[in-house]
């Protein structure tokens with residue numbers, strides 16, 4: 001199994017002349033900037049039996065199995081927590097804006113803010129042509145993971161000129177409105193889970209100066225790199241989010257319940 005620890009930075013790159021499709025936004029020169037894309041293996045291993053691809057495949061095929069539905073929901077939970085942890089650590093300003101511009105933020109637990117996303121899309125075997133997601137928040141990010149048993153289906157990023165093999169257990173963060181992307185042909189069952197935030201749901205008015213500063217800035221944050229600090233962060237997150245550590249907590253809780261006599 002391949003372990004990923006990759007960063008992709010662009011510097012001051014203009015939209016590539018090789019591609020005719022334009023970003024949906026009005027700015028004539030879109031600088032996709034640093035760190036428009038982040039991809040790493042974080043929250044589980046492909047072979048973990050409980051959340052493995054077989055369960056997910058089943059979940060996709062049948063809606064009536066409680067086990068399958070539970071497996072899918074567990075995976076979504078891991079993904080959401082992983083995606084949010086990463087965004088907070090890697091792009092704190094973006095995370096802050098997502099949080100602050102959420103209408104019902106009074107109800108959001110900042111440690112587990114599922115609702116900073118305006119929706120979660122589930123795509124099954126979708127071969128997606130090169131596109132910008134014009135409805136997504138221009139200064140926001142999407143978080144994505146994939147599930148299933150498939151080959152192919154890599155993410156291709158024409159502006160960066162790279163093909164990213166996104167596999168189950170990976171988390172991908174992307175500025176989907178500014179970075180052109182497509183999904184290459186795949187065989188087997190590939191399910192993509194995309195947490196997105198639509199521009200129409202951003203409450204820009206409440207963000208005041210922060211929004212202005214972000215609009216003027218070419219980039220969100222300085223790009224994380226291959227520094228020891230970056231690797232330490234990823235290792236830490238892997239530890240926190242690994243199935244092993246969650247199972248340990250669960251076993252400890254079960255033991256405690258046994259002692260106090262609760263089921």
Ligand SMILES: O=C(O)CCC(=O)C(=O)O
Nearest residue numbers: 123126128133183192194
């Ligand atoms: O299926 C994927 O991996 C990506 C889908 C996508 O780009 C989209 O939903 O906008």
Ligand SMILES: [Fe+2]
Nearest residue numbers: 132133176181
């Ligand atoms: Fe997209």
